[in-house]
Amino acid sequence: MDPDLSQLDERLADHDVDGYLIDAASEDADQYYLSGFDAPDPFLTLYDGSVRLLFTRSLEFGRAKRESHAKTVERLTDYGYDDLLDSYDPAEAVVRGRAAFLDAYDVESVAAPPRFPLQTADGLREQGVDVVVDDSETVTEIRASKTDEEIEHVRAAQEANEAAMQAAEDLLRRADADGDRLVVDGEVLTSEWVKETIEVTLLRHGCALDETIVACGADAADPHDRGSGPLEPDEPIIVDIFPRDKATKYHADMTRTFCAGEPDPEVREWYDLTERAYRAALDAVEPGATGKDVHDAACDVYEDAGLPTLRNDPSTETGFIHSTGHGVGLDVHELPRIAPDGGELEPGHVITIEPGLYDPDVGGVRIEDLVVVTEDGHENLTDYPVSLVVE
């Protein structure tokens, strides 16, 4: 896929610089998007109207020439690196070779992403190159609006995700209570067992398994706890799955909260409230609305019910203690923000809607769908029931 980089051209003009520079491995989604190349070690991508790659070592050179969409692919050896090593230490030789590369394309000033490596920036500055931070993260911004092809990649990952969620729910359905444990076929059902079921399912659907959350009780009260150990009957169990399709590198993301047995009335109330917050937030998703509007819709439901949110109590450690959602694409968390600082939604934005409630004394409840903003509203990419109790 050749990305539309016209927004980057505009930003370079705004910054009054000659080029945009990324120094990162392809696990950095901006690097992968701009370079069109997948490499495990950092390399340099220059955009000066054309995409140009520079490698330190030879290892990736041949493959980059074949696979990337770059106009030029070069190596430091093409810029006197081996001679530079006679006079300078390796870090300094790399910087001087890179400065020579920029000079060859008449690039005297560059904008760079906020997380651009300080060593490269300071080194280039010493060589007379002007380096400014692109606070607005232009490549990340460009990535937020997906093409139809990218949306299909997310949809495919989400289908794998739903197969994995189904496998997890099926396993929970087979469980019986035995005191304060759940057991399946006489074995204690653990978070690890459910995660393995999820992950093997994802693998068989071509997805890499980043981490998975299967969290029960106090574990579930911490939104980032992955969960561990035996799962309990009658307790809410948060299952949050966010796979990456190995072929396309695009992610999906969804959460359901299940209870095997009879939930406590407070958990049932929290679930119903969270489902209302989720539906209110979904209703707010349309072009022209902001991420803040959507987040506010979820906060309103919780606050009206008397529960704390970060909006009405920034230091709270219980209640609704995260944002309502985030963009999903090459990164599982990317723009736009569905949060207090969330800007305007546009068609092609792929976002999660995932309100939740947390308290170590109660547990945790979260419901999360993945939707794409369309010209006249949104399309829900998630096709999975919303139901607490596993019958």
Next chain:
Amino acid sequence: MDPDLSQLDERLADHDVDGYLIDAASEDADQYYLSGFDAPDPFLTLYDGSVRLLFTRSLEFGRAKRESHAKTVERLTDYGYDDLLDSYDPAEAVVRGRAAFLDAYDVESVAAPPRFPLQTADGLREQGVDVVVDDSETVTEIRASKTDEEIEHVRAAQEANEAAMQAAEDLLRRADADGDRLVVDGEVLTSEWVKETIEVTLLRHGCALDETIVACGADAADPHDRGSGPLEPDEPIIVDIFPRDKATKYHADMTRTFCAGEPDPEVREWYDLTERAYRAALDAVEPGATGKDVHDAACDVYEDAGLPTLRNDPSTETGFIHSTGHGVGLDVHELPRIAPDGGELEPGHVITIEPGLYDPDVGGVRIEDLVVVTEDGHENLTDYPVSLVVE
């Protein structure tokens, strides 16, 4: 595990700075090592004689207080972040909150890793904090020397790795030639099938599957090509597996090259040569030897046989076109370097030895073991036969 940070104290004195600062998520191994905390989003770790964490959002706060080995765990809200947001944009408010955090500990100057984010560095500099690059990557250097506990983590990952390699070899052993394809139970054997077998095996052994290489023919001639499509009889198939243990986050790494059928005489010659280079490099591993010495031992074998290496031809795209090895730990590629610029080996260094030969006209051959440098030589953590032909 509480790391021994005395080397960091010395480096701070060398740099004449008050602290060491990391701004990264825990996928950055230095961050994970220094903070003792696993979080998916970037946070700030200050070392000023004590480890101190600062979070932007509340989300990780509770867990960090419980799980990290930090002396203090704080949030930007503790440094007036919410008021700052009334006067500044979020990026500026974050920097000013962070500057207030540093000021609270009388930290006026910091050293930072080479890949420290430029935006944070420039922002802190504007607030009067002196930020210098720690070219020597002190935390990465400290991580290179493993404790006994860390070596056990690597050993456990390597045992899972060998189970996965065995599963791959067993599958290849079941294959029959059908024209230019390998078939198992009537199905065409593909790179993807072997990888799935490897990855499910790793998963069942508690390992996360980073990518896996199963590359045949021209794919195998590119050391970083992951391989795809049908595998061929009588051709060398490189299987390179580098799992991460999910519980400990430590990696293992090993490669074998298999041939189902009768290898071409040139492939056989390349294999025998590579096995000699591998044994020569292994023999060179002992404390006091340098990574360069070990790399030279492998290059000598290849060059004596008339094959090109990057040592005698820096621009070659065939022959021995990578370094002999690398450190393995929290990162699958870390210090020390077993390469032209590799420094002195010390007991506790965990490294790979992985010479190989590549040419699109022939294919690729690589043999890789994982070893730990000991007081009087090395211990091979790999217990897997070295044999080309799958009988």
